[in-house]
Structures are given as structure tokens and as C-alpha cells.
Amino acid sequence: MSGxxxxxxxxxxxxxxxxxxxxxxFAGKIMTRGILSDGRGFAELVLPDADPQQRRDLERAGRYEYTLYLEGEELYTSPGLVLREIRRDGHGALVVTGSP
Structure with missing residues (x-):
């Protein structure tokens, strides 16, 4: 699935x-979904606690795309995205938000 x-x-x-x-x-419990904020669409990706270097690499890049898997099967491939925010949620997971 893409889009x-x-x-x-x-x-x-x-x-x-x-x-x-x-x-x-990244491996572990991962979630993605589309969110709507101020009339704009964003892709939200929630990752397990990440290696600090991976987080820095993502922050510096600014642009990214991702493919989500479950037991080796491709579930979703994102379009190219511009990084809008990286933050930690209340459980320590890394939340990455981007838009096309």
C-alpha cells in the first residue's frame, strides 16, 4: 500500500x-497514521526508543520516506516527506511527523 x-x-x-x-x-512496535491539523495532512510515525544517532540523522536530513513491515510483509510505503517534527511521547517513543 502506498499513498x-x-x-x-x-x-x-x-x-x-x-x-x-x-x-x-527500526524494529519493535511501530505505528503510522495520517493526521489532520489546521487543515493540513501529516503522516505520523511512532517508533520505539531510538538510537540517539538515528534520531540525529533523521533530524539533519529534513526529507525522508519509509516502508512499514509486519513479519517481513510490506504494509505501507510513504511518499517523500518533509520532516515537520520529532518529539518523544509520554512513554518515551519517538514520534516523527512529516508532510509531502
């Missing part, structure tokens, strides 16, 4: 994030 995620969360166990020519791989 933009809908509001219903999609859960996976691995995600590959392409940042320029680099590939960042």
Missing part, C-alpha cells in the same frame, strides 16, 4: 526509513 495513510493506525514490527542515501532500520 498517504488514513486516520486508522497501521501497526508493524519494522520500518525502513530512507534519508538521502542512508537507510535507518
Amino acid at each position: 498517504f495513510p488514513g486516520p486508522r493506525p497501521i501497526y508493524g514490527d519494522a520500518v525502513h526509513i530512507t534519508v538521502g542515501s542512508d537507510l535507518l532500520v
